[in-house]
Amino acid sequence: MVIVELKSSEDLCEEHEAQLLNYLRATDVEVGLLLNFGKTAQIKRKVFNNEYKKQN
Numbered sequence: 762m763v764i765v766e767l768k769s770s771e772d773l774c775e776e777h778e779a780q781l782l783n784y785l786r787a788t789d790v791e792v793g794l795l796l797n798f799g800k801t802a803q804i805k806r807k808v809f810n811n812e813y814k815k816q817n
Contacts, residue, residue, distance in 0.1 A: 762790050763792045763793065763794060764781065764785060764790050764792070764793040765793070765796065766781045766784070766793065766794070766795045767798070768795065768796065768799070769798050771800055772799065772803070773795060773803050778795060778805060778807065785809035791808060791811075792806070792807070792808055793806070793807045793809070794806055795807065
């Protein structure tokens with residue numbers, strides 16, 4: 762499973778990446794894609810591997 766965050770802004774910023782990481786922390790999903798469809802297409806892939814999430 763992958764979380765996909767879609768944006769349409771001029772450029773990706775730290776807040777966009779932080780939002781994706783928060784989604785990954787809050788779920789059991791470990792991979793997220795941040796896609797920006799602004800002036801130029803941008804793709805960022807984030808992996809949040811946290812063994813503690815699976816202990817619950």
